[in-house]
Amino acid sequence: xxxxxxxxxxxxxxxxxxxxxxxxxxxxxxxxxMVPLQDARYKALSYSGRNLGYMHLHRNDSLPTLxxxxxxxxxxxxxxxxxxxxxLAGWANIIAADRPGYGMSDAGNSEVSVRRQARxxxxxxxxxxxxxxxxxxxxSYGGTVAAKMAMQKPGKVDGLVLVSASLAPGMETTYDxxxxxxxxxxxxxxxxxxxxANDEKLSHYESLSEMLPLWPEIKAPVIMFQGTRxxxxxxxxxxxARERLINSPYVEYHMLENERHFLQLKYKDLILERLxxxxxxxxxxxxxxxxxx
Numbered sequence: 001x002x003x004x005x006x007x008x009x010x011x012x013x014x015x016x017x018x019x020x021x022x023x024x025x026x027x028x029x030x031x032x033x034m035v036p037l038q039d040a041r042y043k044a045l046s047y048s049g050r051n052l053g054y055m056h057l058h059r060n061d062s063l064p065t066l067x068x069x070x071x072x073x074x075x076x077x078x079x080x081x082x083x084x085x086x087x088l089a090g091w092a093n094i095i096a097a098d099r100p101g102y103g104m105s106d107a108g109n110s111e112v113s114v115r116r117q118a119r120x121x122x123x124x125x126x127x128x129x130x131x132x133x134x135x136x137x138x139x140s141y142g143g144t145v146a147a148k149m150a151m152q153k154p155g156k157v158d159g160l161v162l163v164s165a166s167l168a169p170g171m172e173t174t175y176d177x178x179x180x181x182x183x184x185x186x187x188x189x190x191x192x193x194x195x196x197a198n199d200e201k202l203s204h205y206e207s208l209s210e211m212l213p214l215w216p217e218i219k220a221p222v223i224m225f226q227g228t229r230x231x232x233x234x235x236x237x238x239x240x241a242r243e244r245l246i247n248s249p250y251v252e253y254h255m256l257e258n259e260r261h262f263l264q265l266k267y268k269d270l271i272l273e274r275l276x277x278x279x280x281x282x283x284x285x286x287x288x289x290x291x292x293x
Contacts, residue, residue, distance in 0.1 A: 053104020
């Protein structure tokens with residue numbers, strides 16, 4: 001027990017500077033992304049006592065809309081390379097949100113309920129007139145929220161892309177340090193992104209368990225990407241989801257050999273290629289994907 005405490009304390013002293021570095025890099029990425037995103041519309045709304053911030057880019061009602069959800073700890077700037085992709089602008093609209101507790105969405109004010117996070121994201125899409133067709137891309141914890149959104153309003157989701165997504169209760173790693181840094185003294189010295197992510201982490205099992213009976217509600221096609229050496233969100237999450245997506249007309253999965261958790265940037269081209277193929281097939285087949293291959 002004593003050795004575990006010592007290890008946790010030592011890890012904490014490593015985590016603090018890493019956390020500050022991560023936050024600095026995020027701010028820098030956001031600033032760098034502002035010039036290429038000069039046509040973006042940054043918006044805000046209030047919902048259930050919270051402020052929500054999001055971005056709309058390339059508004060064209062004849063195109064499908066991609067809704068991006070980031071993981072933890074992060075914000076919507078993590079997808080800057082997608083927003084800056086000029087070829088993507090030719091075939092899709094983009095909406096990206098800061099999830100509750102991050103960026104422009106009440107930074108530092110944690111929301112540990114996946115159900116309430118998903119409702120907040122739907123509020124953004126409601127303000128935008130429920131764009132259709134709609135494809136939701138979620139990485140890590142954002143993938144959890146994306147799946148929950150598809151359970152809440154199955155008729156409004158045309159496709160899901162889940163990247164390293166936490167979907168199964170207990171099939172992720174929670175380190176001992178998570179229980180240490182939840183205490184007030186550490187919350188005062190750690191960057192808010194670390195404490196918010198930790199709050200989400202420690203409440204994840206409960207939210208995922210709440211989702212268990214709702215998997216048949218997902219009626220949209222699903223594409224999943226997962227690293228075979230991911231030790232944060234275990235590869236077993238993909239098998240779990242495949243077995244429960246019984247009403248999805250099409251399920252595609254990519255198990256990326258020897259890859260770990262952070263895939264959304266390295267595999268951007270593959271992710272967009274598979275998503276565009278899905279959009280094209282769904283459009284030409286009238287929504288019947290039984291023969292998709």
